[in-house]
Amino acid sequence: MKTPTIERPAGDRSGAIRRGPLARVVDRLGSGLLQVVLILIGLFWLVPTLGLFAVSLRDQTANTSSGWWTLLTEPGQIVLDNYADLLATGFTASFWNTILITVPSTVLVIGIAAMAAYAFAWMEFRGRDALFLVVVGLLVVPIQIALIPIAGLYGTLGIFGSIPAVVLFHVAFGLPFAIFLLRNFFAGIPRELLEAARMDGAGEWKIFRTVVFPLAKPAVASLGIFQFLWVWNDLLVALVFANTENQPMTKALQSQMRQFESNVDILAPGAFLSLIIPLVLFFAFQRYFVQGMMAGSVK
Amino acid sequence: MEVTGQSADSTTTGAAAGSPPAARPVRLGPSPRLALWFLLPALILLGAMVIYPIVYSIFRSLFDTTGTTFVGVDNYVAIFTDSGMLTTIRNNLIWVAVAPALVTVVGLIFAVLTERIRWATAFKLVVFMPMAVSLMASGVIFRFVYEQDPDRGVANAVLTSVRDVFASGGGFPGARPRENERTPVVLSQGAVVTRQPVSPGQTVLLPLVGLRPDALPASAAAKTPGQGTPGIHGTVWLDFTPGGGGAADAVDAGEKGLPGVTVEALRNGTVAATTTTAADGTFSFPGLTGEHVVRLPQDNFAAPFNGLAWLGPALITPAIIGAFIWVWAGFAMVLIAAGLAAIPRDALEAARIDGATEWQVFRRITIPLLSPVLLVVFVTMIINTLKVFDLVFVIAPGSVQPQANVVALEMWRVSFGGAGDHGLGSALAIFLLVLVLPFMILNIRRFRRDQS
Numbered sequence: 037m038k039t040p041t042i043e044r045p046a047g048d049r050s051g052a053i054r055r056g057p058l059a060r061v062v063d064r065l066g067s068g069l070l071q072v073v074l075i076l077i078g079l080f081w082l083v084p085t086l087g088l089f090a091v092s093l094r095d096q097t098a099n100t101s102s103g104w105w106t107l108l109t110e111p112g113q114i115v116l117d118n119y120a121d122l123l124a125t126g127f128t129a130s131f132w133n134t135i136l137i138t139v140p141s142t143v144l145v146i147g148i149a150a151m152a153a154y155a156f157a158w159m160e161f162r163g164r165d166a167l168f169l170v171v172v173g174l175l176v177v178p179i180q181i182a183l184i185p186i187a188g189l190y191g192t193l194g195i196f197g198s199i200p201a202v203v204l205f206h207v208a209f210g211l212p213f214a215i216f217l218l219r220n221f222f223a224g225i226p227r228e229l230l231e232a233a234r235m236d237g238a239g240e241w242k243i244f245r246t247v248v249f250p251l252a253k254p255a256v257a258s259l260g261i262f263q264f265l266w267v268w269n270d271l272l273v274a275l276v277f278a279n280t281e282n283q284p285m286t287k288a289l290q291s292q293m294r295q296f297e298s299n300v301d302i303l304a305p306g307a308f309l310s311l312i313i314p315l316v317l318f319f320a321f322q323r324y325f326v327q328g329m330m331a332g333s334v335k
Numbered sequence: 336m337e338v339t340g341q342s343a344d345s346t347t348t349g350a351a352a353g354s355p356p357a358a359r360p361v362r363l364g365p366s367p368r369l370a371l372w373f374l375l376p377a378l379i380l381l382g383a384m385v386i387y388p389i390v391y392s393i394f395r396s397l398f399d400t401t402g403t404t405f406v407g408v409d410n411y412v413a414i415f416t417d418s419g420m421l422t423t424i425r426n427n428l429i430w431v432a433v434a435p436a437l438v439t440v441v442g443l444i445f446a447v448l449t450e451r452i453r454w455a456t457a458f459k460l461v462v463f464m465p466m467a468v469s470l471m472a473s474g475v476i477f478r479f480v481y482e483q484d485p486d487r488g489v490a491n492a493v494l495t496s497v498r499d500v501f502a503s504g505g506g507f508p509g510a511r512p513r514e515n516e517r518t519p520v521v522l523s524q525g526a527v528v529t530r531q532p533v534s535p536g537q538t539v540l541l542p543l544v545g546l547r548p549d550a551l552p553a554s555a556a557a558k559t560p561g562q563g564t565p566g567i568h569g570t571v572w573l574d575f576t577p578g579g580g581g582a583a584d585a586v587d588a589g590e591k592g593l594p595g596v597t598v599e600a601l602r603n604g605t606v607a608a609t610t611t612t613a614a615d616g617t618f619s620f621p622g623l624t625g626e627h628v629v630r631l632p633q634d635n636f637a638a639p640f641n642g643l644a645w646l647g648p649a650l651i652t653p654a655i656i657g658a659f660i661w662v663w664a665g666f667a668m669v670l671i672a673a674g675l676a677a678i679p680r681d682a683l684e685a686a687r688i689d690g691a692t693e694w695q696v697f698r699r700i701t702i703p704l705l706s707p708v709l710l711v712v713f714v715t716m717i718i719n720t721l722k723v724f725d726l727v728f729v730i731a732p733g734s735v736q737p738q739a740n741v742v743a744l745e746m747w748r749v750s751f752g753g754a755g756d757h758g759l760g761s762a763l764a765i766f767l768l769v770l771v772l773p774f775m776i777l778n779i780r781r782f783r784r785d786q787s
Contacts, residue, residue, distance in 0.1 A: 067451065074448060078461050081661065084476045085468070087489055091479055103487050104479075152377035161367035167374075172782045174385055176771045178722050180746045180764040184395065184757050185388035208384035211377055240369055269469030271725045276751055286471040293729060296478060307475040311468045318467035322460070325467075326669055 085311075092118055092304035099300050118305040127306060130288035134268060134310075136199050137284055141206040141267045142260055148207065149214030149259070150252070154244045156215065157222035158230060168219065174212040182209070183276050190277065197279030205277055206267045214259050217331050221255035222248055258328030261321045265314050285310040389768065396761035410762035423740040426652055430723060430741065434656050435716035439709055441660060442667020446675055447697070449668075459672070463665030470662065474729025477658040481645035481730070491642025498640050507593060510636055511545045513574070518542060518584055525633035528601075532626040539569025539629050542584050548577050548591055557592035558615040566621035569629060571596045571612050592616015596635050600627040646731070648738040655730050655739060659723065667712045674708030675701070714774055721770050742767055 090104035093114045107113055155161070156168050186205060190196035225248060233243045249256075271286040278287055289306045292299040318325060399406045414420050445462060449455035465473060482488030485495040512520040512527055520527050520541050533539050538560060557572035572592045574583060581587035592615040600608045600620050607627060612618045620627075645654040678701060686696045702709075724743040731739035740748075742763060750760030 070448060071452065074452060074458055077445070078458050081462050081464070081664075083489060084480050084661065085464070087479055088472075088476045099487070101486075103489065103492055105489065105492070148376045148380065151373045155370045155373035159367075159370040159373065161370040164370075169779050169782070171381075172779050173775045174381065175778060176718050176775050177385060177389070178743070178764070178767045178771060180722075180743055181392055181768050182384060182388035183747070184750055184761055184764065185391040186384060187751075188391075189383070204380075205384065208380040211381055212385075215377060240373070244373075265467055269471070271469070271471045271728070272747065275747070286469055289471055289475065290729065293475075293478075294733060296732065303475050304479070307472040311472045314467045314469070315464065318464070319460070322463070329666065330670065330673065 088304055089308055091300065092308045094118075096301045099304075100297075118301045119309075122302055122305045122309070125302070127285070127288060127302075127309075130283055130285045131309070133199065133278070133282055134284035134286075137202050137206070137274075137278075138264055138267045141203045141210065142263045144203070144207045145210040145214050145263050146256055146260060149211055150218055150249060150256070151244065152211075152215050153218035153222050154240075154248055156219040157225075158248070159240070171212050171215050175216060177209075177212075179205075179209050179272065183272075187276060196277065197282060199278070199282045202273060202277045202282070202284075205273050206263075206270065209273075210263050210266065214263065217259050217328065218252065218255055220331065221252055225251055254324065254327065255331075257321065257324040258331065261317060261325050262328040264317065265325075268314055392761040392764050392768075395757060396765050397758075399758050400756045402757060406758065410759045411766070413759060414762060414766060419737055419740070420745065422738065423742055423745045426739065427721065427741050429652055430656065430720045431717060434659050434720045435713050437656070438660055438663045438667050438716045439671075439713045441664045442671050442712060443705075443709065445664065445668040446672040447701075449672065450675060459665070459668060462668055465662045466665050468662075470725035471729055473658060473662055474726055477654075477661075477726075477730050478646075481654055483642065483644055483646065485642045488642070488645070490645060494642050495640055507543075507546060507596070507636055509545045510543045510573075510593070513542065513544055513583070523630075525636070527631040527636075529629045532628050533567060533569075534626050535566050535624055537567070539567060540584060540586070541569060541571040541629065541631065542574030543571065543593065544574055546573050546575075546593075548573060548575060551591045552594065552614070555591045555594050555614055555616065557586050557590045558617055559586045560617040560619060564619075564621065565624075566619055567600060567623050567627060567629070568617065568619040569598075570616045571598065571618065571631065572616040597632055599630045599632060601630055602627050646735060648735050651731050651735050651739040655726050658726055658730060659720075662726070663716060663719065667716070670712050671705065671708055674705050678704045714777065718771055718774050721767065742770075 087104050090107045091099055093116070094104060094107065095113075095115055095117055098113050156164060156171075182205070187196065190201050195201045229247060229251075230243060233247050238246075268284075269286065270284075271290060274284050274287040275290065278284065280291075283291075285306065289303060289310065292302050292306070296303065395402065396410050397405060397407060399409075414424070445458075449458050452458065468476075480488060480490050483491065485491040512518055512522055519530055519539075520543075521530055527541065527543065529539060529541070551573060557570060560568035560570055570586055570592060572586060572590055574585075574590060575581075576587050576589050578589070581590065592612065594612055594614045594616065596612040596616075596618075598610050598612060598618045599606045600623055602625065608620045608623055610618050610620060643650060645651070682700055682704070683696055686700055687693075691699070722743050723741055724747065727736075727739050727741050727744050728747075736744075746760055746763040746767065748754070749756050749763060
């Protein structure tokens with residue numbers, strides 16, 4: 037059984053039909069052209085991000101007078117002033133806010149969803165299947181629906197603008213996907229394992245903690261990376277529920293967009309810093325990321 | 336690792352895995368009351384923060400801005416009558432009609448192309464990478480890409496240089512013939528033509544004025560073309576001697592030729608030959624015999640192309656859709672590639688042995704076998720398209736946002752962006768929910784089918 041990853045599954049080139057020499061020459065030429073086309077497409081995908089990085093390394097005067105690509109011929113333009121200036125402002129605070137929002141949101145979603153998923157997969161109660169269908173239905177609910185009511189709710193509770201308010205919202209809207217993903221994974225765990233544990237007299241809580249949850253590491257990793265990126269990259273929830281003091285990087289950057297031209301020296305390094313951690317995580321865990329993505333697109 | 340394999344299988348898309356759905360868990364053991372404890376935190380959160388808001392929003396959408404006066408369906412009527420709102424809905428229709436199909440097709444093309452490439456993994460990582468980047472940062476990235484000035488925005492820089500390669504010349508706006516009877520050239524429908532037809536062996540002089548000499552390259556010292564060889568020869572030059580002196584309509588020392596100008600030789604009104612001037616402004620049609628009129632087409636004098644106004648009101652939605660494709664193509668590609676890898680090779684080989692062309696194999700076998708995955712990608716993209724917010728909010732400059740507006744953005748703008756109209760905002764949120772409702776039902780149906 038192969039698990040889907042970005043990597044190509046091994047052995048899929050086996051059994052290719054034998055071809056004549058002419059066909060092989062044509063193939064080789066075609067493949068050369070194909071490679072050129074793919075390199076061009078790859079550049080198309082790479083250049084915008086590289087451009088952002090290049091812009092972030094040039095000072096404001098350089099950026100207004102010439103294109104970032106002149107950096108390739110005049111590397112002397114590289115300065116780190118933008119980054120130094122950015123860190124001297126309040127941007128570091130928003131970086132910590134992003135972490136303070138993202139980490140609890142991810143941990144809480146995993147914990148709460150794993151418990152619910154365990155109940156859906158391995159416990160018996162009336163209306164279980166119907167309730168799970170509700171969760172499946174909630175997968176696509178747009179978060180816009182909750183902005184106004186929850187703003188009112190937070191106002192009543194007196195937590196509007198705080199970090200817990202943002203975290204709570206992310207947890208609630210992360211749950212349907214998380215429960216869905218984990219329940220499907222738990223359901224695939226061999227029944228014998230659980231029955232054996234139950235025979236031994238282990239309680240449900242103990243089975244959940246010591247048998248099921250450890251076995252589910254790949255699914256938890258998928259879910260974790262997904263939820264982490266989702267929360268880290270969110271703008272809308274922060275825009276509504278975080279006040280200036282508690283705002284994450286996305287909202288801090290957004291507030292600079294109004295004067296885009298004159299704020300390039302803040303926006304470029306800020307945007308680049310905000311995407312570095314997700315990118316590193318993504319490259320480190322891309323296998324789990326792809327698995328989560330596959331699982332999330334409902335059959 | 337058996338467990339891992341099985342479960343990964345049960346969580347992949349149906350087409351990719353091609354295996355029966357996971358067995359329904361057998362009910363045994365603990366009491367229902369214990370189950371409630373496991374479910375409680377999730378149920379409270381989902382109930383209070385997802386279900387209750389849906390109910391509350393329906394209710395709230397029937398009231399006015401302040402929430403005190405019942406207005407019935409007035410907020411919904413406003414959505415479909417207000418002109419700005421209609422633009423918003425029109426934009427969403429464009430998005431839904433264009434973006435999901437484009438993303439799916441691009442993903443399919445990439446998945447198929449990379450199937451035979453050794454460095455496919457590197458390519459896929461590059462294309463997939465934007466998935467990890469926030470839409471906020473993607474928006475900033477594309478604000479830089481789409482800058483109008485070709486010296487700063489890479490999109491227009493590429494466009495203008497590509498154009499410069501294919502449309503030669505085009506660098507001399509303002510160049511024109513002298514306005515007198517003696518000069519050998521006249522202006523005709525924007526192009527410069529010789530007054531008289533010229534014959535082979537004759538030297539064709541095309542003197543122009545109206546340019547600053549320092550706008551021309553220093554190397555372009557004008558020269559009278561060599562004579563005696565067969566064919567038509569001539570010079571296009573700036574008939575102006577810096578510092579004074581020199582004769583009109585003659586190539587004098589110090590005068591500069593116009594390089595890279597397109598020159599056409601016309602016989603009976605149709606173009607018989609085309610060439611381009613050299614660095615010194617000379618050109619030649621060595622093979623021509625008989626009388627011809629020499630023409631410098633209008634392109635030579637057009638203002639230089641400065642790229643497209645990507646962030647202007649006309650192109651803003653296509654430009655943002657471009658960024659959307661950049662973000663999501665990797666998702667489509669990876670899903671479709673997994674589907675491709677799961678297609679049984681023998682089916683394809685059998686068709687090839689039966690003499691089917693590669694295109695027929697692709698069209699008749701690959702695509703039908705892929706259709707479940709393609710549908711999943713397509714539907715996911717429709718849902719994403721309906722909810723698109725960040726990209727529009729960040730890429731469209733403030734002045735263009737009314738032209739780029741979409742429902743999800745308008746919902747935020749109306750409720751939190753100053754107006755504070757929670758009645759209309761709730762109505763828009765419900766409208767958005769209604770738009771995704773068919774896909775909610777589709778998901779539930781497919782899930783039930785897969786379970787049974």
